[in-house]
Amino acid sequence: MTDQHEPEQHEPDDLEDDLEDDEDFDDEFDEDFGALPPPAAPVFGLGDVPDGYRSGFACFVGRPNVGKSTLTNALVGQKIVITSDKPQTTRTVVRGIVHRPDGQLVLVDTPGLHRPRTLLGERLNDLVKTTWAEVDVVAVCFPADEKIGPGDKFLVNELAKVRRTTKIAVATKTDLVTADRIGEHLLDIAELGRETGTDWAEIVPVSSVAGDQIDLLGDLLVGLMPEGPPLYPDGDLTDAPEEILAAELIREAALDGVRDELPHSIAVVVEEMGLREGRPDDKPLLDIHANLYVERDSQKGIVIGKKGARLRQVGTAARQQIEALLGTPVYLDLHVKIAKDWQRDPRQLRKLGF
Numbered sequence: 069m070t071d072q073h074e075p076e077q078h079e080p081d082d083l084e085d086d087l088e089d090d091e092d093f094d095d096e097f098d099e100d101f102g103a104l105p106p107p108a109a110p111v112f113g114l115g116d117v118p119d120g121y122r123s124g125f126a127c128f129v130g131r132p133n134v135g136k137s138t139l140t141n142a143l144v145g146q147k148i149v150i151t152s153d154k155p156q157t158t159r160t161v162v163r164g165i166v167h168r169p170d171g172q173l174v175l176v177d178t179p180g181l182h183r184p185r186t187l188l189g190e191r192l193n194d195l196v197k198t199t200w201a202e203v204d205v206v207a208v209c210f211p212a213d214e215k216i217g218p219g220d221k222f223l224v225n226e227l228a229k230v231r232r233t234t235k236i237a238v239a240t241k242t243d244l245v246t247a248d249r250i251g252e253h254l255l256d257i258a259e260l261g262r263e264t265g266t267d268w269a270e271i272v273p274v275s276s277v278a279g280d281q282i283d284l285l286g287d288l289l290v291g292l293m294p295e296g297p298p299l300y301p302d303g304d305l306t307d308a309p310e311e312i313l314a315a316e317l318i319r320e321a322a323l324d325g326v327r328d329e330l331p332h333s334i335a336v337v338v339e340e341m342g343l344r345e346g347r348p349d350d351k352p353l354l355d356i357h358a359n360l361y362v363e364r365d366s367q368k369g370i371v372i373g374k375k376g377a378r379l380r381q382v383g384t385a386a387r388q389q390i391e392a393l394l395g396t397p398v399y400l401d402l403h404v405k406i407a408k409d410w411q412r413d414p415r416q417l418r419k420l421g422f
């Protein structure tokens with residue numbers, strides 16, 4: 069972690085100045101969240117790199133809510149990608165890095181492909197397709213508790229156009245169904261492969277929640293990577309900037325318990341993040357100043373809650389998650405602002421990092 073960040077690292081397009089001048093943005097509710105002691109940070113050991121070591125990129129794709137982010141976290145062994153029960157939660161490409169004695173897997177988490185209704189939707193779809201062509205393996209996730217549907221066919225047909233990339237199928241959420249249903253699901257996936265001209269290199273049933281077959285999936289994925297040295301230093305779990313990870317964890321906390329169109333209206337930007345000066349070495353404190361954007365005044369009320377109760381819960385939950393991830397006590401300063409109809413406005417999308 070760096071002590072200080074250069075201003076340009078967290079203020080693309082002079083975000084802060086723009087916001088202050090912009091009457092679409094408004095600021096009335098601030099909340100601060102204090103610090104807790106840090107949990108122990110995880111340690112990964114790679115050792116010497118043996119002959120036959122493999123490394124490369126894989127990405128999980130699938131309809132929204134099929135369990136891609138949860139699977140990424142299960143393989144990495146730590147929460148680095150936010151998950152929620154609201155579809156289309158994932159907006160940022162965050163790479164999870166799996167370190168193993170025989171190889172290194174860099175996992176790219178993409179948004180779910182869907183029929184775009186907004187400019188944001190179109191940009192997300194473009195992002196997904198670009199990623200498919202760049203990775204070594206694309207793993208398509210099909211949740212075992214749902215039948216294969218038109219959305220899956222659309223996606224696999226689009227993926228079939230990306231010829232060179234190896235494709236595997238993952239049957240997710242197997243803990244939710246019977247063995248018979250898993251069997252039926254695997255046959256349906258094989259059939260979908262035949263229909264679309266997709267040659268699945270593997271079809272693997274897994275449960276991220278029960279931890280079933282996660283190691284096997286890791287083995288298979290590493291086996292499909294090209295031979296080569298590690299791509300990232302030992303111990304790195306993600307190359308996403310810490311500001312992005314913190315913003316995602318705040319967004320995840322804010323999504324918990326909100327309904328209807330509100331989940332899609334929430335965006336979070338970390339404006340400033342750095343270790344507080346003048347603290348003893350053994351008692352560091354990471355200051356994080358973040359803005360949570362919603363699209364309308366009514367949404368602001370929901371996010372803040374009665375006398376700020378909901379925002380306080382969000383802040384506390386987010387702070388604990390960020391501390392768990394970064395291993396440093398955090399002081400979170402969270403502000404709620406309105407960015408009017410930002411999902412449809414190119415200028416605001418750019419400001420919010422899309």
Ligand SMILES: Nc1nc2c(ncn2[C@@H]2O[C@H](COP(=O)(O)OP(=O)(O)OP(=O)(O)O)[C@@H](O)[C@H]2O)c(=O)[nH]1
Binds near residue numbers: 138158242274277
């Ligand atoms: N029972 C069960 N639930 C799971 C499993 N994997 C994921 N889930 C749940 O399914 C929901 C969606 O999981 P995510 O990992 O956020 O799904 P996603 O595909 O990344 O979703 P998007 O970001 O919207 O594309 C969450 O409520 C998860 O807890 C699993 O193996 N078993």
